Amino acid sequence: MTEGKNVPNSSADVPFRSKELRKQSLIQHTGLVGVIDEGTKTIGFSIYTTPDFKEIAAHRVELGVISSQDGWYEQDPLEMMASINKCAEEAIKQLPELGFSSSDIITVGITNQRETTIVWDAVTGKPLYNAIVWKDIRTSSTVEQIVAKVQDPNYFKRRTGLPISTYFSALKIRWLKDNVPEVRQACREKRCKAGTVDSWIIWNLTNGALHITDVTNASRTLLMNLETQNWDPVLLKTFAIREEMLPSIHSCSEVFGKITSERSALRGITLSGILGNQQASLLGQMCVKPGQTKNTYRSGCFLLCNTGDKPVFSSHGLLTTVAYKLGPQAPTIYALEGSVSVAGHALSWLQQKVRLLPDSRDAEKYAEAVPTAGDVYFVPAFTGLYAPYWRQNARGIIIGLTQFTRKNHIVRAALESICFQTRDILECMHQECGYDINKLHADGKLTTNNLLMQLQADTAGLPLFRSQLMDSTAFGAAMCAAQAEGIGLCKFEPEKRYYENVHYDTFLPTTTEQEREERYGKWKRAVERSLGWVIKQKKTRTHTEENYRMLSSLPASIFLISTFAMLVHSLSATVKS
Numbered sequence: 001m002t003e004g005k006n007v008p009n010s011s012a013d014v015p016f017r018s019k020e021l022r023k024q025s026l027i028q029h030t031g032l033v034g035v036i037d038e039g040t041k042t043i044g045f046s047i048y049t050t051p052d053f054k055e056i057a058a059h060r061v062e063l064g065v066i067s068s069q070d071g072w073y074e075q076d077p078l079e080m081m082a083s084i085n086k087c088a089e090e091a092i093k094q095l096p097e098l099g100f101s102s103s104d105i106i107t108v109g110i111t112n113q114r115e116t117t118i119v120w121d122a123v124t125g126k127p128l129y130n131a132i133v134w135k136d137i138r139t140s141s142t143v144e145q146i147v148a149k150v151q152d153p154n155y156f157k158r159r160t161g162l163p164i165s166t167y168f169s170a171l172k173i174r175w176l177k178d179n180v181p182e183v184r185q186a187c188r189e190k191r192c193k194a195g196t197v198d199s200w201i202i203w204n205l206t207n208g209a210l211h212i213t214d215v216t217n218a219s220r221t222l223l224m225n226l227e228t229q230n231w232d233p234v235l236l237k238t239f240a241i242r243e244e245m246l247p248s249i250h251s252c253s254e255v256f257g258k259i260t261s262e263r264s265a266l267r268g269i270t271l272s273g274i275l276g277n278q279q280a281s282l283l284g285q286m287c288v289k290p291g292q293t294k295n296t297y298r299s300g301c302f303l304l305c306n307t308g309d310k311p312v313f314s315s316h317g318l319l320t321t322v323a324y325k326l327g328p329q330a331p332t333i334y335a336l337e338g339s340v341s342v343a344g345h346a347l348s349w350l351q352q353k354v355r356l357l358p359d360s361r362d363a364e365k366y367a368e369a370v371p372t373a374g375d376v377y378f379v380p381a382f383t384g385l386y387a388p389y390w391r392q393n394a395r396g397i398i399i400g401l402t403q404f405t406r407k408n409h410i411v412r413a414a415l416e417s418i419c420f421q422t423r424d425i426l427e428c429m430h431q432e433c434g435y436d437i438n439k440l441h442a443d444g445k446l447t448t449n450n451l452l453m454q455l456q457a458d459t460a461g462l463p464l465f466r467s468q469l470m471d472s473t474a475f476g477a478a479m480c481a482a483q484a485e486g487i488g489l490c491k492f493e494p495e496k497r498y499y500e501n502v503h504y505d506t507f508l509p510t511t512t513e514q515e516r517e518e519r520y521g522k523w524k525r526a527v528e529r530s531l532g533w534v535i536k537q538k539k540t541r542t543h544t545e546e547n548y549r550m551l552s553s554l555p556a557s558i559f560l561i562s563t564f565a566m567l568v569h570s571l572s573a574t575v576k577s
């Protein structure tokens with residue numbers, strides 16, 4: 001396990017640095033809003049003023065990843081909670097200097113990495129296994145076999161908006177039930193609870209009083225029916241998951257309850273916002289009108305297009321997902337999403353594994369030192385390819401190497417891979433969302449890289465608007481929580497920007513269409529070559545930790561047999577009805 005370490009705050013330009021500055025402010029503050037932002041790599045707690053939604057304090061730490069074998073990604077749920085508590089404590093410590101105190105925090109919102117799954121014991125409150133992270137591909141062979149058996153390829157999509165994939169939570173829960181004896185035992189004794197990261201955090205912050213999630217997170221489990229926005233009984237049966245294990249599904253913005261954990265510096269404060277992090281950044285970027293599109297560049301890269309109050313179903317590999325529901329009685333707004341599993345992670349790989357970069361923040365400097373990628377293409381399909389390909393058997397390639405290739409070319413090709421993967425998604429979005437996408441809103445840590453932003457505008461042939469608020473994710477969650485409490489002036493109306501601090505940098509395309517198409521054509525050829533590399537998925541046993549070796553094979557086979565039996569049963573029941 002890697003040790004979590006402090007990372008610098010993004011709030012280098014914190015608006016109120018001292019009491020003095022605060023006094024000079026003409027704004028009558030209506031209270032503070034805190035946001036827990038639990039990302040795959042970074043956990044943070046930020047504090048915003050209202051009604052102007054300025055981030056005045058923040059603390060962030062990195063979360064370790066446990067990778068016991070290729071394609072497995074786990075995180076420690078206890079480390080997660082300790083980091084959240086630490087971040088809240090440290091951010092609150094910054095308040096007195098600014099003329100505020102923790103009692104000024106009226107409410108807290110949560111935004112989180114989606115799909116990542118945790119199971120815990122309802123009696124002890126202890127996790128029963130590590131969190132299985134969204135990009136973990138341990139259930140690949142199961143998915144492949146289900147795909148081969150299921151006659152209707154749109155079976156899951158019609159119900160949930162999602163294809164069957166290792167990405168979503170249902171298979172992870174099922175794997176845990178089948179492979180971890182403690183989980184099986186807890187299930188038998190009806191003390192096993194499961195959920196996405198938001199549910200785990202809330203359970204802990206409320207000492208087990210609340211087991212809830214919101215529609216955005218639930219819509220990523222492969223268990224929620226998109227139409228009813230409830231757990232789908234047929235899918236629960238298909239995956240043999242009991243509903244009592246799962247949280248109740250709520251809107252994203254309502255007063256859920258109070259934080260009661262004695263370990264949290266937030267004790268006594270209400271919780272009133274929950275959103276998956278990509279949906280939160282859609283709101284944070286004020287993409288509230290159908291057709292408005294944002295892309296968030298972090299470890300992965302997630303492009304969402306607001307499609308209004310009707311779900312649009314894709315036949316080109318995009319996901320139909322809930323974008324937000326801003327209150328129990330508010331309409332549900334949907335989005336089409338293209339998910340890219342490896343974006344900034346490719347730079348981390350170049351830094352940590354290949355040691356080709358001293359730091360991922362140096363990528364711009366390295367890539368700028370060469371005028372082009374020298375015809376090198378890098379397809380970072382480390383765990384297969386997500387949208388729009390959904391090919392688990394793809395693996396990463398770097399192609400086009402010559403004796404003149406330098407590391408700078410490879411770094412530049414890594415940046416370009418992020419842009420090409422985004423273009424792959426835009427191509428589908430153009431065809432399917434029914435709106436003319438004529439610009440792209442960008443946010444996320446990687447957007448500090450100016451070269452990446454320019455390459456993206458050039459690759460997509462679209463103007464790109466980079467939010468100067470790098471953290472649209474936390475900002476969206478802050479507004480969502482504030483709205484439930486009726487504080488601030490957040491009406492989510494794009495024309496009325498009640499917050500004065502959001503500005504955009506614009507990057508315009510500088511390439512001709514011919515240049516764009518030529519390079520994009522080559523990218524497609526590179527992608528072709530990455531597909532089908534894994535001929536047969538490795539058995540779970542191959543490099544497993546010793547204690548797992550003994551457990552893996554039998555329950556896995558039971559899972560396959562029982563899952564297929566149930567699938568066939570439920571499919572035939574569906575056909576009959």
Ligand SMILES: Nc1ncnc2c1ncn2[C@@H]1O[C@H](COP(=O)(O)OP(=O)(O)O)[C@@H](O)[C@H]1O
Binds near residue numbers: 040344347360
């Ligand atoms: N200044 C930067 N330039 C380029 N890449 C960066 C920069 N800062 C971070 N990254 C990349 O961003 C990713 C992490 O972003 P972060 O927001 O912490 O991720 P997550 O959403 O997974 O928690 C890493 O993969 C890292 O390589």
Ligand SMILES: O=P(O)(O)OC[C@H](O)CO
Binds near residue numbers: 041114115276278
């Ligand atoms: O934490 P991020 O930014 O890598 O986001 C992860 C996504 O929510 C996974 O779907």
